[in-house]
Amino acid sequence: MTTPIQATIQQSMALAKAHYENFPVASVLLPKDLRAPVGLVYAFARQADDFADEGELSPEERLALLDGFRSQLDQIKHGATPDTPLFQALQAMIQERDLPLEPFYDLLSAFSQDVVKARYANFGEVIDYCRRSANPVGRLMLHLYKQATPRNVALSDAICTSLQLINFLQDVDVDYRKNRIYLPLDELQKYNITEQQIAGQHSGGTWSLFMEFQVNRTRKLLQSGAPLGLALPGRIGLEMRMIIAGGERILKKLHHVRGDVFNQRPTLKPTDWAYMLYRAVRKK
Numbered sequence: 001m002t003t004p005i006q007a008t009i010q011q012s013m014a015l016a017k018a019h020y021e022n023f024p025v026a027s028v029l030l031p032k033d034l035r036a037p038v039g040l041v042y043a044f045a046r047q048a049d050d051f052a053d054e055g056e057l058s059p060e061e062r063l064a065l066l067d068g069f070r071s072q073l074d075q076i077k078h079g080a081t082p083d084t085p086l087f088q089a090l091q092a093m094i095q096e097r098d099l100p101l102e103p104f105y106d107l108l109s110a111f112s113q114d115v116v117k118a119r120y121a122n123f124g125e126v127i128d129y130c131r132r133s134a135n136p137v138g139r140l141m142l143h144l145y146k147q148a149t150p151r152n153v154a155l156s157d158a159i160c161t162s163l164q165l166i167n168f169l170q171d172v173d174v175d176y177r178k179n180r181i182y183l184p185l186d187e188l189q190k191y192n193i194t195e196q197q198i199a200g201q202h203s204g205g206t207w208s209l210f211m212e213f214q215v216n217r218t219r220k221l222l223q224s225g226a227p228l229g230l231a232l233p234g235r236i237g238l239e240m241r242m243i244i245a246g247g248e249r250i251l252k253k254l255h256h257v258r259g260d261v262f263n264q265r266p267t268l269k270p271t272d273w274a275y276m277l278y279r280a281v282r283k284k
Contacts, residue, residue, distance in 0.1 A: 107136050
């Protein structure tokens with residue numbers, strides 16, 4: 001008979017596999033014993049992110065749901081048994097794998113910020129958000145891989161931040177429909193781009209120059225973390241090289257469409273995945 005915790009683990013794996021992402025999540029490339037832990041981390045992050053984004057909830061209701069997750073983490077932190085199967089499964093996995101709790105708290109901090117903050121004055125503010133919204137996932141993965149050295153953590157932070165920035169560039173229109181702009185306002189002003197231009201989905205004027213600047217900066221950041229793909233062993237190294245190749249592929253597509261994500265939002269097609277696998281295997 002399947003226990004609630006076992007059912008939660010199975011549901012987490014299904015969620016990780018079913019939800020579209022640009023980059024592999026709990027994929028067949030990972031060693032089998034890591035797929036369930038990665039799926040649990042993904043389920044935690046996905047559900048918390050949905051609290052901030054999905055449905056017709058008020059900001060107060062969204063923050064209350066996120067606070068509920070935070071209180072469950074507090075129970076784990078203080079050695080108490082959480083109330084829900086998801087957090088009971090997380091507690092067992094965190095204890096078994098000796099994972100830090102800080103990355104989970106950081107993710108909740110970022111999702112809570114999404115509820116109350118819709119504009120970013122400068123790139124420093126964007127990077128601070130990425131530090132809490134993206135980097136914690138990479139850090140948790142390194143702890144699961146038992147590869148969380150200071151150098152690997154720094155490389156992972158560069159990769160995760162760049163992937164988050166790539167998502168922001170892809171989803172300018174998607175995010176604006178949620179009343180969010182993750183592009184630095186001072187840089188938009190520098191290129192004479194107004195919020196009205198984004199609202200009107202206009203890619204004329206200096207938009208392509210602005211986006212090319214964003215793409216080039218993000219590419220340099222991604223490349224700075226790329227050595228992690230060779231530093232990690234075996235299949236987890238292959239997984240990482242696939243993730244890096246996916247980021248490079250999306251950046252290339254953004255460049256090709258001159259940043260016109262309003263009419264040609266770049267996504268990864270089956271041919272891209274085949275190319276990414278080829279690149280990942282060949283680089284080793």
